[in-house]
Amino acid sequence: MKLHREGYxxxxxxxxxxxxxxxxxxxxxxxxxxxxxxxxxxxxxxxxLQFFRVPSRNITAEPQQVICPADGKIVVIEEVFEPEFLKEKCQQISIFMSPLNVHANYFPVDGKVIYTQYHPGKYLVAWHPKSSTENERSTTVIETMEGKKVLVRQIAGAMARRICFYAKTGMKSTRGEELGFIKFGSRVDVFLPLEAKIHVDLGQDVKNRKDVLASL
Incomplete structure (x- = not known):
């Protein structure tokens, strides 16, 4: 167990x-x-101290599997249209992070970062339907070696008013490496191809780098 640098x-x-x-x-x-x-x-x-803890975890997922980028609870699993970058129907999985969860976020797949964008915005509660499009947020898109695109969106909430994201367009992404940090919790949305096989259930508690969200 160590403390995250964002908390120093x-x-x-x-x-x-x-x-x-x-x-x-x-x-x-x-x-x-x-x-x-x-x-x-x-x-x-x-x-x-709890907000900024970073537990040590090993990745045991198969290469084609999408690991969980955040600690929290699965609050959304649905088919949606992603309008910002993918501009197509996807499967969305949303993870709500409470103030007691680990707040560091991680790359869910190996590949190359092809898009990053920060959006200032509101601070609606994280479970509000419009929080994904109206709150302060960052968007990162990773393209895998097989050409499949995975979009990760960090969303600030009523308590979390500071998003830190480290991804830059053109950089290599490695599963389990840090993508960013949301101070004091909130929500992370993951958008996957329609053909991805989902391995989590609504209401399930998940751990970053440990649990598998889906298979591509």
Whole structure:
């Protein structure tokens, strides 16, 4: 287990603030209030640490399989029209990440990144039907060696107001390498070809790099 680099600044500032407020409470209030503040700040800091944890996981999926890019729960499995880049009907799988999930996101397939785009937007709750098209989001499209295209969309939500994505057009993508990070959770949509065989169910809890979403 390690901490993600996106959390270093927040963790440092939070620790400084918590220590400062704890010392202030020590001089301004009685011991009971001081220990109450310390307990509360310790709990809050542990929760923040949870947001930025990166567990070590091994990929055991077959080469043609699409691994899960995010921790969370499967909230959408449906056939849709993808209008931004693919401009065709696809199978969409959406993973909702709660504040308690790991928030790092990973490439689901090997291939080449052929498209990346960041979109500023709203901060609707992640399960809102329009969050995929109206919220702050990033889109990354990977083309596999077989010519199949997989689109991954990171979507900010009501709590998650900062998307970090590391993919650049033209770079090689490797399954299990970092695609990006959504601070404090939200949602990741994966768009697959219609012929892809889905291996997850609606409502299923999934783990990044460990579970298999589909076979191409």
């Amino acid at each position: 600044r927040i963790l440092g500032l939070s620790l400084a603030a918590f220590l400062g407020l704890s010392f202030l409470s020590y001089y301004l209030f009685n011991a009971m209030v001081f220990y109450g503040f310390v307990s509360l700040f310790t709990l809050l800091y542990v929760l923040i």
